[in-house]
Amino acid sequence: MADEFEIDLDDLERRMKGALDALKQEFASLRTGRASATMVEPIQVDAYGAMTPINQVGTVNVPEPRMVTINVWDRSLVQKVEKAIMESGLGINPQTNGTIIMLPIPELNEERRRELTKVAAQYAESARVAVRNVRHHGMDALKKAKDGMSEDDQKFWHDEIQGLTDKHVGHIDRMLENKQEEIMQV
The missing domain is CATH 3.30.1360.40 (Gyrase A; domain 2)
Known part of the structure; x- marks a missing residue:
């Protein structure tokens, strides 16, 4: 049963990366004065x-x-x-x-820069929600697969899914920080 779940882990990672890709596109749409x-x-x-x-x-x-x-x-x-x-x-x-x-494309004033950083934060939060939804789907799949698994396997897969989630949320946070710095540059 655990081997079947490992394939799901690859799918979860692919879907989480999809959320990151969508965030990159949304960030690219935010103008930074250029x-x-x-x-x-x-x-x-x-x-x-x-x-x-x-x-x-x-x-x-x-x-x-x-x-x-x-x-x-x-x-x-x-x-x-x-x-x-x-x-x-x-x-x-x-x-x-x-x-x-x-x-x-006009020069960005301070007020508009602050507005754009808030928009970037909203985009990042949407991406975090998407990653958490994928995590939730993975945890649901783990609950369904529990019947044939030992407690150690359950803990292992739970930690794998959570680690994947933490990695992608951390990446989203770094992307947001970089985008906000880029927007605030004069």
């Missing part, structure tokens, strides 16, 4: 009746250090893309020139 194409990646546009990533309705470019442009392929979607950007919480007002939407 233009980046990744900052618009999480934005979804209501296109053709479905929520679609912004990079699937237009070409995202960074022509200058403080400018992101989106060349929207379908003229009828330009207003929807603009609306999605304004509602995204990036704090950027898009400027439109035909099918090209320009996003000038």
